[in-house]
Amino acid sequence: MTPRVVFPNKILPYLLVAPQLAITLVFFYWPAGQAFYQSMLRQDPFGLRTKFVWFANFRKVLADPAYLNSIKVTVVFSLATAIVAMCVALLLAVMAEKVVRGKGLYRTLLIWPYAVAPAIAGMLWLFLFNPSIGSLAYMLRSFGIAWDPLLNGTHAMILLVSAAAWKQISYNFLFFVAGLQAVPKALIEAAAMDGAGETKRFWTIVFPLLAPTTFFLLVVNTVYALFDTFGIVHAVTGGGPGKTTETLVYKVYNDGFVNLILGDSAAQSVILMVIVISLTAIQFRYVERKVHYG
Amino acid sequence: MATVDLKDVKKVYPSGFEAVKGVSIAVPDKELCVLVGPSGCGKSTLLRMIAGLETISSGTVAIDGKIVNSVGPTERDIAMVFQNYALYPHMKVYDNMAYGLRNRGTPKDEIDSRVRATAKILELSALLDRRPRELSGGQRQRVAMGRAIVRNPRVFLFDEPLSNLDAKLRGQMRVEIKNLQRSLGVTSVYVTHDQLEAMTLADILVVMNAGLVEQMGAPLDVYERPASTFVASFIGAPPMNLLALTEGASGAVLADGTAIAFAPREARAATLGFRPEDADVTFNAEAPSGALVLPALVEAVEPVGAESFLHCAAGGNRIVVRVAGRATATVGNQLRVVAKAEKLHWFDQAGKRVG
Numbered sequence: 060m061t062p063r064v065v066f067p068n069k070i071l072p073y074l075l076v077a078p079q080l081a082i083t084l085v086f087f088y089w090p091a092g093q094a095f096y097q098s099m100l101r102q103d104p105f106g107l108r109t110k111f112v113w114f115a116n117f118r119k120v121l122a123d124p125a126y127l128n129s130i131k132v133t134v135v136f137s138l139a140t141a142i143v144a145m146c147v148a149l150l151l152a153v154m155a156e157k158v159v160r161g162k163g164l165y166r167t168l169l170i171w172p173y174a175v176a177p178a179i180a181g182m183l184w185l186f187l188f189n190p191s192i193g194s195l196a197y198m199l200r201s202f203g204i205a206w207d208p209l210l211n212g213t214h215a216m217i218l219l220v221s222a223a224a225w226k227q228i229s230y231n232f233l234f235f236v237a238g239l240q241a242v243p244k245a246l247i248e249a250a251a252m253d254g255a256g257e258t259k260r261f262w263t264i265v266f267p268l269l270a271p272t273t274f275f276l277l278v279v280n281t282v283y284a285l286f287d288t289f290g291i292v293h294a295v296t297g298g299g300p301g302k303t304t305e306t307l308v309y310k311v312y313n314d315g316f317v318n319l320i321l322g323d324s325a326a327q328s329v330i331l332m333v334i335v336i337s338l339t340a341i342q343f344r345y346v347e348r349k350v351h352y353g
Numbered sequence: 354m355a356t357v358d359l360k361d362v363k364k365v366y367p368s369g370f371e372a373v374k375g376v377s378i379a380v381p382d383k384e385l386c387v388l389v390g391p392s393g394c395g396k397s398t399l400l401r402m403i404a405g406l407e408t409i410s411s412g413t414v415a416i417d418g419k420i421v422n423s424v425g426p427t428e429r430d431i432a433m434v435f436q437n438y439a440l441y442p443h444m445k446v447y448d449n450m451a452y453g454l455r456n457r458g459t460p461k462d463e464i465d466s467r468v469r470a471t472a473k474i475l476e477l478s479a480l481l482d483r484r485p486r487e488l489s490g491g492q493r494q495r496v497a498m499g500r501a502i503v504r505n506p507r508v509f510l511f512d513e514p515l516s517n518l519d520a521k522l523r524g525q526m527r528v529e530i531k532n533l534q535r536s537l538g539v540t541s542v543y544v545t546h547d548q549l550e551a552m553t554l555a556d557i558l559v560v561m562n563a564g565l566v567e568q569m570g571a572p573l574d575v576y577e578r579p580a581s582t583f584v585a586s587f588i589g590a591p592p593m594n595l596l597a598l599t600e601g602a603s604g605a606v607l608a609d610g611t612a613i614a615f616a617p618r619e620a621r622a623a624t625l626g627f628r629p630e631d632a633d634v635t636f637n638a639e640a641p642s643g644a645l646v647l648p649a650l651v652e653a654v655e656p657v658g659a660e661s662f663l664h665c666a667a668g669g670n671r672i673v674v675r676v677a678g679r680a681t682a683t684v685g686n687q688l689r690v691v692a693k694a695e696k697l698h699w700f701d702q703a704g705k706r707v708g
Contacts, residue, residue, distance in 0.1 A: 243437075248426070253456055
């Protein structure tokens with residue numbers, strides 16, 4: 060137990076935390092409250108009259124097949140992005156550990172993509188895989204794959220996941236490299252003397268000890284895939300073709316700012332907020348139990 | 354079970370640093386060989402080469418007569434107790450001990466009976482469901498030992514296994530390790546920088562310095578006939594008193610010009626030494642013949658209980674003399690230190706033993 064610090068001054072502590080509190084209030088609680096209030100309003104098409112409708116917007120949204128589709132799209136997209144980003148990053152980090160010469164350069168190059176803005180990353184992938192001008196799309200076609208993300212929803216999703224995961228790999232890589240370095244060398248040596256081969260050592264010793272890192276990245280990557288990928292979706296597919304890549308966040312934007320159905324959009328934001336809060340709570344409650352910190 | 358033979362083993366790091374400069378040691382079956390020396394003398398590197406954790410630059414390591422230079426640590430069938438125990442933190446004590454057996458495909462019920470039997474020997478039975486972080490230092494040490502024993506390997510290696518324990522526990526574990534090793538009859542190599550541990554545990558004591566073996570032999574032989582001034586000052590606590598000799602007008606004299614009353618055993622002797630317990634102090638003026646007599650000034654008295662150590666200035670050096678029980682001398686006393694001639698050790702210019 061750390062000893063409790065007692066301030067002699069009664070007001071000073073509050074003054075010290077005031078800036079943090081102010082920021083949280085202004086940029087989180089206030090907008091969240093506004094969204095919640097807005098989610099119970101309904102406006103006419105010209106924005107002249109506003110009616111308080113209680114939870115009618117929620118009922119409408121949750122009954123909307125397009126919204127249910129969007130949930131499905133989001134689940135597929137988030138899971139795929141988080142899994143791809145983490146697996147590739149772990150593989151690269153394990154490989155980077157084995158590099159003897161030029162370790163620093165190798166790592167730096169792998170970390171670079173993180174500095175690229177989401178929209179730019181999206182554009183990059185969009186051009187590479189553009190059916191008419193993309194060089195990689197050309198390669199795929201020469202392998203006999205009818206690559207067309209503009210018309211094929213699955214292709215569009217693959218493209219989107221690649222772009223979103225690619226950007227996150229660097230970040231995950233950085234954490235996995237640090238995590239791997241924190242695994243004591245003596246443990247690996249002990250396991251080797253205990254007769255465990257390299258693959259076995261990784262899965263029975265290294266991977267379990269990386270669990271805190273993996274867990275942290277799981278939370279971060281899920282939140283990233285849910286929220287921070289708006290720019291990529293916007294740049295690469297715009298939610299299309301049809302609604303096959305319209306994630307929840309993108310639908311909030313589409314309904315609110317493009318279709319101007321503010322009540323529905325606000326209701327969706329509130330639902331999204333509830334989803335993220337419960338997801339994080341579940342992750343910390345149930346997944347963290349299986350994680351051993353040191 | 355197994356012998357361990359090192360032949361002219363060398364370790365050169367890519368930086369050019371030579372950690373081990375050609376060491377040959379033969380450990381007979383069932384014996385415990387202790388490598389002792391100051392830090393950086395290459396003893397740990399040598400141990401890691403036997404384990405297969407370091408490559409061997411030249412020379413050969415053979416286990417049971419078979420050269421294992423190119424055999425990986427996984428296949429050598431050796432168990433090692435690490436300095437920081439290296440217990441798997443995410444596994445329970447039981448799984449820590451069972452890990453090596455599982456990797457070798459031992460049947461489940463055999464693993465269970467062997468782990469439980471080993472736990473019983475080491476008094477770990479009640480702790481099998483705990484994780485390493487829930488154990489005390491001594492308990493962790495036992496688990497590390499158990500993990501090595503349960504596999505019934507051909508060779509045990511110990512890398513300073515007691516250095517993280519407090520003095521009392523260290524004494525206990527030392528006895529336990531010795532008894533275990535003897536009752537299991539497993540050939541062992543033990544690395545330590547603690548000369549007391551080395552003396553009490555070893556069947557064969559190997560004193561190392563700067564990548565080379567200074568002396569090898571039974572512990573008491575090494576103690577009684579140190580091969581060099583390095584060994585003389587490293588083995589024994591407090592260490593041997595070493596006094597430099599120079600050529601004076603009437604034969605050899607000490608650094609401050611004090612003449613020694615008789616001729617050195619060898620003319621080329623450059624250093625003489627005697628152990629603190631081989632000297633006596635007297636307040637009498639007359640000197641016994643055939644002994645080294647040094648006028649000394651007591652500078653400090655260390656009462657240990659059963660014995661006391663007098664730190665004195667004598668012959669231009671600081672020397673330590675052990676007296677039994679309570680010391681009668683006090684700080685500031687002038688007295689004479691007497692060491693019998695046959696108890697003196699003589700070393701040449703290079704520090705090697707003569708005579």
